[in-house]
Structures are given as C-alpha cells and as structure tokens.
Amino acid sequence: MDKQLSPYSDGVNLCLDELLYFKQHAIHWLPPAKSLWSQVLGQHQSKRLGRGMDFAEVRQYQAGDDVRSIDWRVTARTGKPHTKLFTEEREKPIVLYIDLSASMRFGSKLMFKSVLAAHMASLIAWLSVAQKDRVGAIIDTGNQLTELKPSSRNQGPLAMIQNLVKLHQSILVDPADIHSNDMDEGFHALNRLCPKGSEVVIISDFLRFSEQNQLLISRLRSHNQVRLVQISDPLESGITDYRGVEQVSDKRSTMWVDFSSRKVRNQIAAAFERKQHQLKSLSHSHGLSFTCLSTQKSLLQQLSGRDQ
Incomplete structure (x- = not known):
C-alpha cells in the first residue's frame, strides 16, 4: 500500500474501515473552526456547510x-x-450524488476516481451529522441508481458507505456494458429526492454531463444550494511520464493513443480544459460552487495542502 494512501485503502477497492476512517477527521472542519468548503474553494466565497x-x-x-x-x-x-x-435552522438535509459510472473506475496515479469520490462523500457525510444535519445519497453506477433518503445521526452515513462498498465491489468484479449516455436520470432522482432547502453535493468526473442536463441543474438550484466536485486524473489532462502507444477506451469506443506525441498530449489537455471551462461557466451562471480534486494525492493531503 502506498504511504500516501489513507489507512485501509489500496486505491482500487473500497472497504468499510476505509470510509469509517474519515469520521475522526470531520472535527477539523466543524464551526467555529475553518469550513471544509472554504478550504477546498481557496479564495472563493462559500457558505459554510451546516447552520443557517x-x-x-x-x-x-x-x-x-x-x-x-x-x-x-x-x-x-x-x-x-x-x-x-x-x-x-436545525436538521438541514445534505444529499450527495456519487458517480460510480465506468469512467470513474479509472486512475493512473494513486487511486481510482471512484475511490476518491467515496472518500470525499464519506468526509462530507460525517461532517454533516456532526453538525446535526440529515444525510442522504444517490449512488449512480451508470446503469443503476441507489436512492437513500436523508437520515439523521449515524444512520445516514452508515447506510451510504455500506452501499458504496457493496456497489463498488460488485461493479469491479462484474462491470456492466450497459450505461446511460448522460446524467439525466440521476439528476431527475435528485430533484425528486431532495427536500427544499437541501445542500446538494454532486461528486463526479462529469464526463457524462451534457448541455441537456443543465435544465435539471437549474431546477435543482432554484430551491437548494448546489456544489459541484469534479474528480479528475492527471492523464485526462495529458500529464503522464509514459511515452509509448497504448490502447485506451471510455467503455463506448476504443482507440490507440500515442503518448510520445506532444501534439496528442496537448489535444488531451485541451479537451480537459474545455470540460472544465464548461463546468466553471455553469457554476458561475447558476450560482454554484465548483471544486476540483485529483487522484494524484489523497483527499486529506489535498485539503491540508490548501491550508498552507
């Protein structure tokens, strides 16, 4: 196990102890101390998760x-x-959308994107119940949605992490070929599940996000606070030490990519920048907060690094 990884984690699989580990770290972002969201957003202004x-x-x-x-x-x-x-305000509903679709089950550095997403979701869930909020979740594997209504105390986080571990392990063992083309069904479920006044956190690489999904985001934002957390891998922005030719797939198509070509790496980087620009523009126009996390470092390393 890499020394940078959190305890109990191997970067590919998920286990209960791995996600329970973040419970002890939630206290670092409880009021009146620093806010988790001000930490990950840097200089951007953000309302604190919790009391209102x-x-x-x-x-x-x-x-x-x-x-x-x-x-x-x-x-x-x-x-x-x-x-x-x-x-x-008392028990504020916190609803997490956690993307476990095919593109999330990838990582070229420290861990899979799906593992980092589960770590972030776990930390937010434990922080939320520590602030007396209710926690619910929608877990999207790409061809199956698991909906967990907001629950108080430890019931919400425990139900979420148990389902995360079960679903993550099942799709690693038997990945399905069928998947949705975009996040439409998941966003419909969010609009149905979230009580008005909820804090909604969408954790995904947003590779399935399309322009058609923006209307559902707008509808969700009209009654709730919405945060986007983009999970990315360095290879997606053309950053790699590998200089050979490799076959790559996004589960929909397969192609050969020459990573020794600077032009090819720049094209990969440009495509990633376009996606980020789209998400940042969406966030700005709809009043959402936007955060990007990378699989090249553990979650707690990225959070502590922004505290320096």
Whole structure:
C-alpha cells in the first residue's frame, strides 16, 4: 500500500474501515473552526456547510429591530412597518450524488476516481451529522441508481458507505456494458429526492454531463444550494511520464493513443480544459460552487495542502 494512501485503502477497492476512517477527521472542519468548503474553494466565497437561518414569521416593527429585516412589501400593503423574524435552522438535509459510472473506475496515479469520490462523500457525510444535519445519497453506477433518503445521526452515513462498498465491489468484479449516455436520470432522482432547502453535493468526473442536463441543474438550484466536485486524473489532462502507444477506451469506443506525441498530449489537455471551462461557466451562471480534486494525492493531503 502506498504511504500516501489513507489507512485501509489500496486505491482500487473500497472497504468499510476505509470510509469509517474519515469520521475522526470531520472535527477539523466543524464551526467555529475553518469550513471544509472554504478550504477546498481557496479564495472563493462559500457558505459554510451546516447552520443557517429559516424564515419564521412577519410581525409589526418594534424598537431595536434590525432595519435590514424590514419586510417592505408588507409595510407598503399595511402602511405600518413590519419586520421578518428568523429562527436558526436545525436538521438541514445534505444529499450527495456519487458517480460510480465506468469512467470513474479509472486512475493512473494513486487511486481510482471512484475511490476518491467515496472518500470525499464519506468526509462530507460525517461532517454533516456532526453538525446535526440529515444525510442522504444517490449512488449512480451508470446503469443503476441507489436512492437513500436523508437520515439523521449515524444512520445516514452508515447506510451510504455500506452501499458504496457493496456497489463498488460488485461493479469491479462484474462491470456492466450497459450505461446511460448522460446524467439525466440521476439528476431527475435528485430533484425528486431532495427536500427544499437541501445542500446538494454532486461528486463526479462529469464526463457524462451534457448541455441537456443543465435544465435539471437549474431546477435543482432554484430551491437548494448546489456544489459541484469534479474528480479528475492527471492523464485526462495529458500529464503522464509514459511515452509509448497504448490502447485506451471510455467503455463506448476504443482507440490507440500515442503518448510520445506532444501534439496528442496537448489535444488531451485541451479537451480537459474545455470540460472544465464548461463546468466553471455553469457554476458561475447558476450560482454554484465548483471544486476540483485529483487522484494524484489523497483527499486529506489535498485539503491540508490548501491550508498552507
């Protein structure tokens, strides 16, 4: 086992101990300490995962009320100043979309993209329940969706990691040839499963993401906070020490690639940049947060590295 990998991990398979390991690390990102999302987003502004304020009622303005909370519509209608009251939000639903489709079961460096996605999902889930939030998930293998409704306490993360391990191991042993062309079915499931006001985290390489999926993202964003976490491998951006000719496949087509050609490596890099630009533009236009993680380092190394 590589010394950079998390304990119990071999970079290819998943086991329960490997995902339970992240429970002890969730405390590092609990308020009032640093936020996990401010950590992975660097200088970008991001709301902290967890506590918020829910609207409660409108009442007539009283001396000492915050003028920023005045409800101007009610004030105009009644002719008397009214203010909005808020209560602290309690169990906020956190719903994770975890992509285990064919393209995610690949890695040229430290681990498979699917393994890194499971690590990130586990860390978010344990952090969420530590903040008294409910955790649910949709696990997408490309030809099968597993839906887990948001549950409180340890029930949510445990159900998620048990299903992750079971599904991941089954598709490694017997990978299916049938797969969906895009993420449409998974996003429909997200819109159906997520209660309004949810925090939705989509963890994927987004290779199956298409323009047609943007409408579903927009609908999801209208009632929820949505975060995109892109999982990538260095080879996808043309970064490799290999200089031979190799047969590669995306499970839909197969071709020979000459990695000794700088032109070919640049073409690979350009295709990856186009996909990232598409995701960043989508995030900007819809008010989503965007994070990219790489299989060349363990999750905790990447998080600690951004703390320096």
